[in-house]
Amino acid sequence: xxxxxxxxxxxxxxxxxxxxxxxxxxxxxxxxxxxxxxxxxxxxxxxxxxxxxxxxxxxxxxxxxxxxxxxxxxxxxxxxxxxxxxxxxxxxxxxxxxxxxxxxxxxxxxxxxxxxxxxxxxxxxxxxxxxxxxxxxxxxxxxxxxxxxxxxxxxxxxxxxxxxxxxxxxxxxxxxxxxxxxxxxxxxxxxxxxxxxxxxxxxxxxxxxxxxxxxxxxxxxxxxxxxxxxxxxxxxxxxxxxxxxxxxxxxxxxxxxxxxxxxxxxxxxxxxxxxxxxxxxxxxxxxxxxxxxxxxxxxxxxxxxxxxxxxxxxxxxxxxxxxxxxxxxxxxxxxxxxxxxxxxxxxxxxxxxxxxxxxxxxxxxxxxxxxxxxxxxxxxxxxxxxxxxxxxxxxxxxxxxxxxxxxxxxxxxxxxxxxxxxxxxxxxxxxxxxxxxxxxxxxxxxxxxxxxxxxxxxxxxxxxxxxxxxxxxxxxxxxxxxxxxxxxxxxxxxxxxxxxxxxxxxxxxxxxxxx
RNA sequence: GGGCGCGUAGCUCAAUUGGCAGAGCAACUGACUCUUAAUCAGUAGGUUGUAGGUUCGAUUCCUACCGCGCCCA
Numbered sequence: 001x002x003x004x005x006x007x008x009x010x011x012x013x014x015x016x017x018x019x020x021x022x023x024x025x026x027x028x029x030x031x032x033x034x035x036x037x038x039x040x041x042x043x044x045x046x047x048x049x050x051x052x053x054x055x056x057x058x059x060x061x062x063x064x065x066x067x068x069x070x071x072x073x074x075x076x077x078x079x080x081x082x083x084x085x086x087x088x089x090x091x092x093x094x095x096x097x098x099x100x101x102x103x104x105x106x107x108x109x110x111x112x113x114x115x116x117x118x119x120x121x122x123x124x125x126x127x128x129x130x131x132x133x134x135x136x137x138x139x140x141x142x143x144x145x146x147x148x149x150x151x152x153x154x155x156x157x158x159x160x161x162x163x164x165x166x167x168x169x170x171x172x173x174x175x176x177x178x179x180x181x182x183x184x185x186x187x188x189x190x191x192x193x194x195x196x197x198x199x200x201x202x203x204x205x206x207x208x209x210x211x212x213x214x215x216x217x218x219x220x221x222x223x224x225x226x227x228x229x230x231x232x233x234x235x236x237x238x239x240x241x242x243x244x245x246x247x248x249x250x251x252x253x254x255x256x257x258x259x260x261x262x263x264x265x266x267x268x269x270x271x272x273x274x275x276x277x278x279x280x281x282x283x284x285x286x287x288x289x290x291x292x293x294x295x296x297x298x299x300x301x302x303x304x305x306x307x308x309x310x311x312x313x314x315x316x317x318x319x320x321x322x323x324x325x326x327x328x329x330x331x332x333x334x335x336x337x338x339x340x341x342x343x344x345x346x347x348x349x350x351x352x353x354x355x356x357x358x359x360x361x362x363x364x365x366x367x368x369x370x371x372x373x374x375x376x377x378x379x380x381x382x383x384x385x386x387x388x389x390x391x392x393x394x395x396x397x398x399x400x401x402x403x404x405x406x407x408x409x410x411x412x413x414x415x416x417x418x419x420x421x422x423x424x425x426x427x428x429x430x431x432x433x434x435x436x437x438x439x440x441x442x443x444x445x446x447x448x449x450x451x452x453x454x455x456x457x458x459x460x461x462x463x464x465x466x467x468x469x470x471x472x473x474x475x476x477x478x479x480x481x482x483x484x485x486x487x488x489x490x491x492x493x494x495x496x497x498x499x500x501x502x503x504x505x506x507x508x509x510x511x512x513x514x515x
Numbered sequence: 516g517g518g519c520g521c522g523u524a525g526c527u528c529a530a531u532u533g534g535c536a537g538a539g540c541a542a543c544u545g546a547c548u549c550u551u552a553a554u555c556a557g558u559a560g561g562u563u564g565u566a567g568g569u570u571c572g573a574u575u576c577c578u579a580c581c582g583c584g585c586c587c588a
Contacts, residue, residue, distance in 0.1 A: 006560085007525070007542060066551070073548035090548060107541075121549050144526040144540050146552050151526085153583045165526095255516095255588085359587080502582065 011139045014104045021100055023134040030112040030135055033059040036080035039117070040125070048119035056117045060085065060127060061135060063164070064109050066145060074102070075126075078113065082170045086126040087113050094129055101132050107145070108138025156499055169494075175294050176483040176495055180247060182293035183267055183479070186286045192243040192269060197232035199225060199249070205461065206230030206400070208453040209252040212262075225251035228476065230400065231461045233270050234429060238469045242272035247479065258491045259421050262500055265479040272470040275402075275428040276412040279473030280389065283416065283424055284314065287387075287482070294486045301488045302419045305385050309418075318392040319376050326380040330356035346371050353378055365449055369394025369409060384417035391415075393427075396446075399439040399455045401427035419485050426475035433465035 019025050034042070039058060043051065062078030062085070072091040077084040091099045093115075105111065112133035120126050143149040148165040155162040155169070162169050184194065202221070204211035206228030214223050229246050236244045247267045254260060271279050291298055291309040298310040317325060320340050327334045331352040339345040350362045353375060360378040362371060372394055384390075391414035395403055401411035413427035430436055439455075440462070446454035483495040493499035 010542075066553095068550045068553050069547085070550065070553075071547040073550090075550045075553085077551075086551075088549070092548075120551090122551080124549095124551075126549090141525050141541055146540065147527040149526070151522095151583085153522095154526090156583090258585090361588085 007141050008139050011106055011137060014106065015137045015139075018101060018104050018134055018137075021097065021104075023101065025137070027133070027135060030061045030133055031059065032061045032112065033057075036060060036062055036078060036085045037083045039085055040083055043117055043125055046117075046125075048123070051117050051119060051125075057114065057130075058117060058127060059112060059114045060087075061110065061112045063138075064105060064107055064111060065142075067105070067107060072099070076105075078111070079164075082167050086120070086124055087115065087129050088118075088120065088126050089129045089132070094132060098129075098132050101134060105132075105134075106138060108140075108142045110135035110138075153501070156493060156501055159497055172483075172487045172489060172495060173497060175487050176479075178294045179290055179483055179486060180265075180479060182290040183286055183477070184247065186289050187243075187245045187267075187269055190243070190282060192245045192271070193241055195233070195236060195241070195244050195246055196248065197229045197236075197246060199251075201226050203456050203458050203460075205455060205458050206232075207250075207252075208397070208399075208455060210254060210453060212251050212253050227252050228266070229268050230474065230476070231458060233268055234431075234469060234472070234474065235461070235464045237270050237272050237429075237472050238464050238467055242470065243270070245269035256500070259481060259484070261480065261492045261496055264492070264496075267477040267479055268475065269477075270429065270472050270474040272472045274473045275471065276391070276414060276426055276473050279426045279475045280414055282473075283426055283475045283477065284311075284389075286477070287416070287424070290482065291486065300486055302385070302485060303488070303490060305419075307386060307418055307485065309387055314387045314389060316389040316391065319372070319390050319394075320392065322380040322384075322388075322390055323372070323376050326383045328353070328356045328358060328379055331358075331379075340368075340372055343368050346375075349375060366451075367394075367396040367446070369396035373397050381417065381422075382420050384420060387416060387418045389414050389416055395439075396442065398427065399443050400430050400436075402430050403435075419481075421481050421485070422478070423481045423485070424475055424477045426473060429469070429472045429474045431465055431469035431471060433462050436465055437462050 015025050039060065043056065046054075060078060060080070062080035064076050065079045065084060066075075066077040068075045074089050076087050076089065078087060089099075089102050094102065112135055113127055113129050114131040114133075115127040115129040118126060118128050143161060143165050149155055149158075149161050155166075163173075188194070200214065200216075200223040201211075202223060204224035204227045206226070207230065209227040211224040211227050214225065215221070216223055228250055229248065233244055233246060245267060247265065249263050250266050251263050253262065256262065269279070269282070271282060288298070288309055288311060291300065298308060300307050300309065320337060324334050324337075335349055339349055346368050347362075347364065350360060350371060353360050354362075358378050360374060362374065376390070380390075392404065392410045393401065393413040393415070395401070395409050395411050398411040398413050401413040404410045404412055411427060413425070415422050415426075416424040430439065440457045443455040444457060447456070480492050480495050484490070484492060487495060489495050
């Protein structure tokens with residue numbers, strides 16, 4: 001039998017034999033002289049003759065990914081930091097005891113190797129092993145060495161195997177890390193202070209979304225996982241931290257999809273004494289810098305497309321302009337700007353969009369501004385491949401934004417789109433406590449109408465504003481989505497190390513119990 | 516939540532019209548002191564996602580459920 005558990009038993013026996021040879025089964029450490037990538041970087045240029053005359057001795061640690069045995073010698077590849085280096089193990093060179101250990105090693109084991117660098121007859125840089133050190137055993141078999149691990153479900157459920165087997169997956173997460181690092185350095189460099197605000201909120205505010213609920217036992221109070229840190233960060237601007245940012249998780253109790261995960265990472269930043277255009281400049285620069293730091297250039301591949309992030313390529317249009325610009329031919333003549341002003345004319349636009357075969361949710365009782373935003377999403381969003389700034393959002397869907405002085409139905413708010421995704425959202429922060437109260441009251445009416453995503457009243461926040469919040473621009477940037485765009489990953493799950501999955505029901509009884 | 520698709524050995528995949536469930540890698544035994552998807556000889560490994568149904572006979576057809584994916588809401 002060679003079931004999984006039997007391989008486990010066979011390898012446990014091998015581990016006992018390794019111990020019997022005098023090697024600890026789980027040693028504490030190994031002092032390596034080089035990492036595998038360091039050796040490849042430093043010695044790849046050297047010829048066989050150069051290596052022979054220099055006789056470079058190294059100590060390297062890694063996981064065994066291939067083994068080729070030939071009688072009393074053999075080759076293996078060690079993998080470390082996603083790169084591989086070949087070792088040559090010859091009985092003459094490592095001695096009888098060393099060879100006994102060598103024969104007990106399996107694919108996936110961690111070992112240390114001391115030896116000298118040389119080139120094989122085929123020219124591959126390798127270590128001529130003189131001493132093997134056992135470091136850790138792999139008791140379960142790795143996925144197949146040639147095809148690797150491709151099953152999507154297993155890749156997510158056992159991400160560690162995905163990372164061992166698939167170098168490109170490893171690369172995606174390295175890039176994600178560089179992205180976060182770049183954003184952090186950029187905002188630090190601009191004088192922003194990184195802060196941490198609560199993840200558990202008595203009132204889930206700062207965005208329109210359904211929250212997750214939890215409960216604190218000692219205080220016997222319900223709490224909500226935050227849907228946004230916004231209201232706390234703005235309290236800090238009241239407190240005199242003029243430039244603050246936070247990079248952390250938000251939680252929204254909504255569906256899953258290619259660009260939606262219930263927990264996702266957002267950068268939020270607030271900059272006092274500027275408005276939506278000021279924070280837009282900051283955001284755009286941060287993103288342009290991040291593209292360079294992560295990819296080394298200004299262009300990224302996105303499926304069939306190429307996204308050009310260079311400054312001159314960013315487009316800018318108002319939401320209303322975007323609707324006109326991307327108005328579908330099948331929906332007839334482009335709307336007039338005045339069509340956006342009245343309930344009846346907007347309703348007529350809905351009919352024309354639907355007539356063009358585009359699905360669009362519409363409730364005649366909903367405010368005009370909400371309908372216009374829905375029309376924008378229906379007709380324009382799919383066309384926003386290159387970086388595009390859409391600005392001027394309806395007031396009714398922007399309860400935390402300052403209104404335009406000349407058009408109170410519209411706010412000083414923008415969103416950045418790229419790759420058909422919203423990736424950032426910024427505005428002139430509403431700091432008038434009385435206006436804020438009215439906006440919340442308006443939201444409560446929406447809630448009564450049946451919109452359970454509408455914002456709740458937050459007296460505590462209004463109280464903070466009443467002490468005087470400086471004028472400020474603020475922004476939220478979707479870090480996962482930027483990571484998707486920078487790595488050509490077309491599902492958010494490919495940029496989240498451990499995405500949410502349903503629990504596996506391993507036995508029928510378990511599934512039955514669930515019912 | 517709805518529609519469509521997928522689920523076969525540890526991994527990657529086959530299986531003709533409903534007719535003995537197979538291969539490669541991994542594993543085990545043996546040979547081999549420059550291989551690299553090493554090679555050669557041999558061995559073992561399966562409740563075909565789960566539970567039912569139709570049938571002489573089900574991986575294959577039907578129903579329900581579980582999980583995953585895609586599209587829609």
